[in-house]
Amino acid sequence: MNLKNRKNRSLLTILGVILGMTFLLSFYPKNDKLFSIAKNLDIFASLIRELDSYYVDEIDPDKLVSVGINAMLEELDPYTEFIPEEDSDDFRMMTTGEYGGIGALIGNRTGSNMILMPYKGFPAQEGGLRIGDEILQVDSVNVVDKNTADISKMLKGPANTDVSVTIKRGVDTVQVKLNRKKIVISNVPYYGMLNEETGYIKLSDFTTNAAMDVRKALVDLKAQGAQKLILDVRDNPGGILREAIEVVNLFIPRGKEVVRTIGKLQNVNTVYKTEKSPVDKNIPLVVLINERSASASEIVAGALQDYDRAVLIGRKTFGKGLVQSTIPLSYNSQVKVTTAKYYIPSGRCIQAIDYSQKDEEGNGRNVPDSLRNEFKTKNGRIVLDGGGIEPDEEIESKIYAPITYSLVTRSLVFSYANEFTLKNESVPSPREFQIDDQIYDDFVEWLSDKEYDYTTRVEKTIADLEKYAEKEKYYEDIKTELASLKKSVGHSKEQDLVTFKDEIKEALKDEIVSRYYYQEGIVEASLNKDAEIEKSIQVLRDQNLYAMMLKP
Template identity: 75%
Template sequence: MKFIKAKIIIPSVIGLVIVSIFLSFNLKNDKLFAIAKNLDIFASMVRELDSYYVDEIDPEELVTVGINAMLEELDPYTEFIPEENSDDFRMLTTGEYGGVGALIGNRTGKNMVLMPYKGFPAQSAGLRIGDEFLKVDTVDVREKETADISKLLKGPANTSVFVQVKRGEDTISVDLERKKIVISNVPYYGKLDDNTGYIKLTDFTTNAAADVRKALIELKSQGINRLVLDVRDNPGGILKEAVEIVNLFIPKGKEVVSTKGKLESVNVVYKTTKSPLDKDIPLVVLINERSASASEIVAGALQDYDRAVLVGKKTFGKGLVQTTVPLSYNSQIKLTTAKYYIPSGRCIQAIDYSKKEDDERVVPDSLRNQFTTKNGRVVFDGAGIEPDEAVEDRSYAPITYSLVARSLIFDFGNQYFLKNKEIPSPREFKVSDETYNDFVAWLEGKEYDYTTYVEKSIEDLEKYAEKEKYFDEIKDQIQNLKKKVTHSKEQDLQTFKAEIKEALKDELISRYYYQEGVIEASLSEDDAIKQSLEILSNTSKVNSLLSVNTKKK
């Protein structure tokens, strides 16, 4: 487990100060006295450990371990943010930081560029996906953790940083000037067909609503008269931004979400405050199991007002609100202060963290409460937002997973990019049979073994047969089955050629058109997009999905 150090003052001083404060107010409250007493005990214990423990200890580290262990008893969203992590926290909430504008990560044991953001210093200076980091300034980073390299690359805007990378057999050195990096909440928007617009919303940092508004205005100027808003894989963020995005589609003065907690000050009703940008445009919102928090406010509120058809999978179920409170020495605590409730009155929190046992935390279907949307449709609380039209994720063959997980498709993308200066646009580009055959030849001698689902089933059968004493009776049949289903990698490369080509296509497009290109290229193969277009092209289907139904748990 990794813990973050925090600056502290001498423990004994903390305890004495806290006790004196409580005593000075003559507090008789048992809970407050218990807090003071136990803090004093804790401070005394750290002091004695520092004085008498046989080996040298780091009091700061021990106290931080204690803080994090305490917070783990609550919920995963309540966390301590020491001063040295304040910049990272600010980036998560604002989407802004000083740096070079590149996503970095570790592939096959090497730290490298995974995605340069278009228009920022890394991309402008020519850094590419797959460039392996050798040095940052004077620091050799080949053995460094990715997080350490990220810290070296970040810094105040308009300062310079030297970067040395390896690309194929070449070593490349560049001087980058850090800039204020503002990551857009909408990495892509465009037209799915002549009438249908599409907006991909990946975050709810500062300006998320403005980003969506700008995209919608531009799409409407291009003639779209229906819209798909995609919040799949969006973990949420700033509550105010979610309210303003809902306000783009519903009238002024409507409740979007309310928060309720222990303190009166956190009990707030958030309503729309502006005239909507378009209150009539037919709308689909795409959701999945990784749509959380602010994403669920947007999807849930639009569902409660029967303003949008939700397509995809049930959302994550995070109905908890966090507030950041400043602490001493520029540290902070982000703590859960309330639950949020969407217009129908339901809270979609899926896990009750007040329960100590994991099996008691999930709200059973029998205890989920029934609510109704504006049109009287039946919806439920306690387990995320359920789609109006379900679409399951596509499944992929084990060979495809293996090729991706072992970074073989990624590595081939690097080789391809070095040899090909350009490719057609994302919507036009296809992986040709010639390119695929080159990939198959390139795989010769490379390790990517895997177990197929059928092979795994036979392994399980063999184990159970041995456990239940049937093995001797059926071992011949099991061996025959093994021989028949033992996979051939060469055969699988042909059997699953279409889906492997698709994975190759996304990887190759990323080299030339970056994040926007990957999103654009994926739309034509997206089952949820296909279902959305079918729904939006059929007015009676939309009306039917948004009308009163007898939806059951």
């Protein structure tokens, strides 16, 4: 639809709103909230009409209205959002995990649009596309200067349709013809046995079939001899509520409450219970959580904690206890609006931020500890509301050295892995492959003409001290000591490459493994040096410790 037609349609719509509001205004009493809504809609529609008539330049009503809508919704919470017709497909893909396309994650690295992850078993991977391939052309369109969102839309399309992708790999330019398929990304990128008795399942999302994916993994692991289980929902942002309930149901008997939703309207107040027989209600279970586990992840972890069915290890979760419902609007648009809050079996709400109470910058306020309420699990353990799900055993997050952070964020580890892959057809399995000294020395030599300088935390602290000393007139008194301190803590990139060799090796390993074993390989490669998994195995091996952690 061209701009003129869109503009006419927008103005006709606004005119209809004005007429409708004028009609409604004649019936609403002055003190009625509906009168206030109708009045302000009338003002808004009139404003757009007058701007279109009198503003010095041509205006785009669609754009102005969208800006107004989005600004209005930002006053509420981050989860209430307007979804215009043109974004409906992307929204559906996010919630279902299904779309038509080539099955690859793309993004911008080193200033170029690249394949970041071809999903195993789908057209991109089967057609030979690799991580690091620079996308030059889609069909006959040059996409070098386009943004990744536009390229992504071009790559998507109905299943069984062809698309041609021209990529640059090293010094070669390659054209690949792919046949799009219906893409359904698995919610379980990896599962396997950690030892002779402990199974592990990585659950990365709660899109369609999440519970089925976990069920299949659980049944298979039990067939392999798993007598204990680790369920990993770290970094899982959540998704479909029904899938979360069914994941809990794998470990909890039929008829047990998992979560209830409570909102302003009666029709959103619902109690959700397990409806099936569990796969295993007795297997010792650890759930791994962290600060990026949110929403459905928190429902699973919180419900299993409330029933004392699992030991939670890791760090406090994000704290998203708000429920969104999608409401259709005119012209195939939608609004995703917060309609209720989640309450898990103990009765606690896990929402950490109160968006009805904003600070001076317009941000929601964290629920203060003084207002958090105590609840009890089935066994009588005390748990708190208002701040996410807290683990039964906390493991501090790993802090990387500034040099490692610099090498990763500047995409130097990424770029080296690309070059390594061009020279090496294969590497051992993810858990066997290691970065030996020969590979590491080659990486260090490769870095010799690359820029990756950085500032350590100590150096930044001294720089801040120097700045405040100058501001408060103390600099002349302490400048000698400051100079000596700066000299003693000044970092050496060459020395840091030696000092932090082990963690840089781990970053290199993860990146290189992803080139050969994809998403599954990244997870598997990380298992050997994972503090949370090491603690989980320790807890599961000690039956007395496991039982003690589930008691008051």
